[in-house]
Amino acid sequence: MASQPQGTGNADDREQERHVSHQDIRRRTIAHMRAKTTDLAAASMPIDPAAYTDPERFEAERRELFRKRPILAGLTGDIPNAGDKLLFDVLGPPILLIRNKAGEVNAFLNMCPHRAARLVTECNSLSRMTCRFHGWTFDLDGRLIGLPGKEGFADMERDKIGLLPVPVVEWHGMIFVRADPGGDPIDIEDWLGDMAAELRHLELEKAVPAKSGTLHTDANWKYAFDTYGESYHFATLHPTTIGSLAFSNTMTHRPHGLHTRLGFPRADFAAYANLPEEDWPHSDYGGLYMIFPNTVINVNGMQGGGPFYGVSRVFPGDEPGKSVTLMTHYRPGHADPEMPMSAWEATHDFIHAVVRDEDYSVSAEGQRNLGWAPPGFRMRFGANEAVLQKQHRQIAEILDAANEG
Ligand code: FES
Numbered sequence: 001m002a003s004q005p006q007g008t009g010n011a012d013d014r015e016q017e018r019h020v021s022h023q024d025i026r027r028r029t030i031a032h033m034r035a036k037t038t039d040l041a042a043a044s045m046p047i048d049p050a051a052y053t054d055p056e057r058f059e060a061e062r063r064e065l066f067r068k069r070p071i072l073a074g075l076t077g078d079i080p081n082a083g084d085k086l087l088f089d090v091l092g093p094p095i096l097l098i099r100n101k102a103g104e105v106n107a108f109l110n111m112c113p114h115r116a117a118r119l120v121t122e123c124n125s126l127s128r129m130t131c132r133f134h135g136w137t138f139d140l141d142g143r144l145i146g147l148p149g150k151e152g153f154a155d156m157e158r159d160k161i162g163l164l165p166v167p168v169v170e171w172h173g174m175i176f177v178r179a180d181p182g183g184d185p186i187d188i189e190d191w192l193g194d195m196a197a198e199l200r201h202l203e204l205e206k207a208v209p210a211k212s213g214t215l216h217t218d219a220n221w222k223y224a225f226d227t228y229g230e231s232y233h234f235a236t237l238h239p240t241t242i243g244s245l246a247f248s249n250t251m252t253h254r255p256h257g258l259h260t261r262l263g264f265p266r267a268d269f270a271a272y273a274n275l276p277e278e279d280w281p282h283s284d285y286g287g288l289y290m291i292f293p294n295t296v297i298n299v300n301g302m303q304g305g306g307p308f309y310g311v312s313r314v315f316p317g318d319e320p321g322k323s324v325t326l327m328t329h330y331r332p333g334h335a336d337p338e339m340p341m342s343a344w345e346a347t348h349d350f351i352h353a354v355v356r357d358e359d360y361s362v363s364a365e366g367q368r369n370l371g372w373a374p375p376g377f378r379m380r381f382g383a384n385e386a387v388l389q390k391q392h393r394q395i396a397e398i399l400d401a402a403n404e405g
């Protein structure tokens with residue numbers, strides 16, 4: 001199931017679109033900052049702890065959200081060259097992504113068609129894949145090119161034996177898969193809707209990975225993901241880290257179908273918030289690009305200057321109270337080429353540690369507490385936690401529709 005990277009369009013146009021979009025989000029966050037306001041939903045919203053603890057609900061989410069819908073597997077820069085491979089097991093079925101010699105991304109079930117052994121066990125750039133069980137060998141397009149003891153399979157049509165394709169699409173630097181082996185192709189522009197234009201201007205096809213990390217957390221995937229969607233907790237949970245870099249409880253957002261753009265004012269905006277917009281200095285701040293159901297792209301500037309892209313994805317773990325977060329920080333294509341990669345590595349280390357030690361430690365404690373909540377207890381998302389309300393309503397609607405279907 002090959003997928004060709006899309007044309008990148010005109011880089012100057014993209015830069016201009018990015019500038020307009022980022023300026024708009026900065027303008028809206030600064031307006032809130034000056035007025036000491038924030039975007040508010042119509043009302044607060046009660047939430048049943050079962051959303052985080054119920055095994056049936058958990059299974060339904062894994063099926064409806066993570067196996068029936070496109071999920072970001074990585075960026076183009078994660079597998080830039082022919083033969084590069086990515087092992088992506090976190091959706092359930094083991095998925096193998098490979099860039100072929102034509103530069104397209106293929107995705108297959110990482111399963112040998114002989115007797116189902118795990119075909120690729122380590123990432124490399126070799127142009128052929130040999131199963132360690134009996135040595136069947138495949139090319140980068142999943143075709144069987146080596147069959148030891150072929151007389152044993154004389155009754156089989158060799159060109160019909162290949163790796164099982166998984167739907168995949170590479171779109172403007174983003175690689176999406178749907179964990180549905182043999183399923184229909186992904187219509188990514190339909191899935192992204194008007195979020196597509198927001199993502200195109202990031203020019204993710206030029207982003208280069210600096211550092212990645214994985215966090216295994218004893219909290220439901222939504223409890224962990226919820227921590228990205230509100231700034232209400234910045235001053236209290238992150239007093240010496242994020243709380244000193246951004247304003248607390250100030251948020252602007254815009255829905256793009258199921259997806260969302262949101263922004264929180266950076267502390268350094270205060271230095272010029274009262275000046276006319278023409279006098280504002282350059283900023284790399286673009287806020288958060290939230291792709292339903294589990295991905296957030298943090299578009300921001302590093303503390304020492306220079307832009308970064310942080311891609312965080314939260315996945316269900318093996319049970320309702322466990323999750324896995326994949327976090328990678330990238331150097332955007334428009335960054336100063338003179339800046340050393342160590343700047344992006346340090347940015348990753350900082351954010352990874354804050355999320356692990358501050359956000360997710362609360363998530364794990366809260367998750368444990370939910371196990372002891374008495375019947376009828378409801379958590380509550382404030383009107384100021386509007387993006388969490390949106391996210392949880394959308395998930396509930398999708399599960400309800402699946403139930404009725
Ligand atoms: S299971 Fe792969 S060659 Fe036998």
Ligand SMILES: [Fe+2]
Nearest residue numbers: 227233238359
């Ligand atoms: Fe946080």
